[in-house]
Amino acid sequence: MTKLICQRILLKLSGEALMSETGGSIDATIVNRLASEIKELSDLGVQIGLVIGGGNILRGAERADTGLDRVTGDQMGMLATVINALALQDAIEHLGQPVRVMSALKINQVCEDYIRRRAIRHLEKGRVVIFAAGTGNPFFTTDSAASLRAIEINAELMIKATKVKGVYSADPAKVKDAVFYPRLSYDEALDQRLNVMDTTALVLCKENNMPMRVMNIFEQGAVMRLMQGEDIGSLIQ
Template identity: 65%
Template sequence: MSDAAPKYRRILLKLSGEALMGEEDYGIDPKVIGRLADEIIEASKAGVQIGVVIGGGNIFRGAGLAAAGMDRVTGDHMGMLATVINALAMQDALEKRGAYARVMSAIQIHDVCEDYILRRAVRHIEKGRIAIFAAGTGNPFFTTDSAAALRAIELNADLLLKATKVDGVYTADPAKHSDAERFETLTYDEVIERKLAVMDTAAIALCRDHGMPLRIYDQTQPGNLGRILRGEPIGTLVEAA
């Protein structure tokens, strides 16, 4: 980041599991997770307190197997474990670069990470550590998008950021529709009414009910996180009317 002071004191960053794959078909691309770790560390050094929620779609999707006949609760629990794998990988990437990071899980896995306890999470980020929240909400039927919204609200974050592979929210899929237009801003209700693929409805409703601003941006463009934290209007902002 530049010498400009960051606009936000505390953020919650939602990374999809797919974002970690890079050009791979499965798993984690070390180059991608390394670059993301560099950007997170740069933001942390600028004084921003950071919590991170990571999905598990690069390893396992519970909803997909449930549709094929697996018990949904079992599938969702497997998906939660996939997020723990990704969180540990991010912790490793951050620590190899000299940062202090803590993985906190919504399900108890004492041998590999801490339990998620709100007061402890706040303490970690206040001390400049990067807190990585794994296992979603700890409950089946809730996505990691909902977990990200929940953690952002619990931590009293100034902004919820969702990192994706597109540069914001469009009227239609820009990969399929060349005339799709990108929104600069949206309200929560517009997202729900238009059924825009931003986050699941439960996550958007949580953000709406607690006034949590949400910005969707392209994480594949290096430096975007820093630009947003300096106040640049990257991607699409979802907030109250």
């Protein structure tokens, strides 16, 4: 049997990760590939919690800049995460993997309400759990929701999925000589303002000793190799 570095993880996906190159909000090919990797991880024995953003559909904070009330904008953004969660749930279920969507907003005709003990029970039974609607509160990002849920479900590791190798001193797409950090502390990430996650999310992880791995989700099989002990991406702890 394959030895795993941890049994329970929280995977944070951005909504943009689901977008097609042509600008479509949800690309079926990308969703199916992610679902396939999640299924393989679950088959290996990894208990998986997921938090997904809604930026491919709508960002409440950006709409607030155009005059929309910030609370209303954030509520719209929370609903966008539910749409993404349902799309991912459907793709995972088609592979025969049990999965539940749990929402921080009460919309139980569509998915389950988030209840911590029930979420942990789902994980123990081998079901993937997708946490939707952020924290259920305005002014909090899905990064903060990911940190909160990771702590609540007693995850051993939070994985922040990005489009780059890991944490850099600057955006490697814009700065040619940006420095890659394979290891760093939460204090370093906060002091240097490395934009790994928002400050609230980083502080939550720091104060609750939640290690975070930042890695490229578009690298085929990377999460599987990480679970099997390969040193991938950047580790913050």
